[in-house]
Amino acid sequence: MAAPSAKTDRKKGRLTRERVVREAVALADAHGIAALSMRKLADRLGVEAMSLYHHVANKDAILDAMVDFAFGEISLPRADENWKAAMRTRAIAARTMLRSHPWALGLLDSRRNPGPATLRHHDAVIGCLRANGFSVARTAHAYSVLDSYIYGFVLQELNLPFDTPDDLAALAETMLQHLPADTYPHLAEMTREHVLQPGYAYGDEFTVGLDLILDGLDRNDD
Amino acid sequence: MAAPSAKTDRKKGRLTRERVVREAVALADAHGIAALSMRKLADRLGVEAMSLYHHVANKDAILDAMVDFAFGEISLPRADENWKAAMRTRAIAARTMLRSHPWALGLLDSRRNPGPATLRHHDAVIGCLRANGFSVARTAHAYSVLDSYIYGFVLQELNLPFDTPDDLAALAETMLQHLPADTYPHLAEMTREHVLQPGYAYGDEFTVGLDLILDGLDRNDD
DNA sequence: ACCTGAACACCGTTCAAGT
């Protein structure tokens, strides 16, 4: 019997822009953004690459839509919430989203066309701060420092060259051996006395820095 | 007369790993990381693409070396400096570097092999904080929140869809017309009353957030 | 209206062949 062709066992039904975007997200989640090619995406949808161009202008339009899809996953802060609790919750939700779609942060770089979910998200965050008495300028300060922190934290987190505590321990041990302690004494100390301690997880730093920033914003009520 | 071939007017002399990396940085600075292909890089060096493989293992090794080159441009904090001033200076220097090599931030994502300049940099930052009486844990907190902020701020800054105040004004006007104010009222207000005000520059937010974080670290002297 | 096959101008990398 013939091996099932890639096409036969793929989803059938008419192609739509929405199906294209959803499948692109699934492909990038599963195999990384580098694996997202028009040919592979088409194959998953049971069509040829060229068919995609009937539903999206080009690959860039798919990437725009993927970012907007990801933003849509962050639930919106309400204007009647206390700002500090609302911003804390939003920051954690944003981090969760960016971790579950590791391609999203990298795509932010090149996106020039914010979609409706992205705009709605920004509008809700600004609205919550304004409703809590923040001036326009203080709202801009708060949004800038919070988003910078969230994006940068996840960027570092996604870069970590290990996925589990065991990986980390193994890597740190190797590093300690390869990095002569006299060349990088402080890096060696940090590895030995902090990173290699039981229970260490870099992700725990997230709320430490987040609360430092929220407290700072609370104090600067200009 | 014949048009000068791409090769004839390129730098001559023996190929070295250092020349390959330096030229890769120049190419990426000038035309973006997407334009950095082995073929184009070789052409700039007056050789064929395949010659590069005698000096670097593959393209990934070039990207690793580029990131380390970029880190090498940030001058190191000294252990005898006041931590707050030293961290402020370093943050500004890091932002300057990341802005002048817009490809660097995107490459951080995928780099798994920190080079000597990168390690030296981290060692110096940790060393300065420790010399100022920071505990190992407080050093880790400080480094995490500062680098997250710096990386995230530049990520947002590089994403801004305008390069000059004039571009910004033009874009904001178009946005105000395209975004119905009743759908995104707070975004419209922020654009009108903040972004479109004379003298506005997003980059000015950098030190606002930075000082908020430095003051927060100063207070948490646990 | 929607899908496709062939083609174009690219990639990174391998390999055997040149000097």
Add this chain to the structure above:
DNA sequence: ACCTGAACACCGTTCAAGT
């Protein structure tokens, strides 16, 4: 030792042709 030409297995996108 160092460089290269041809080749392989890919890209995104165009165009004219099919249904």
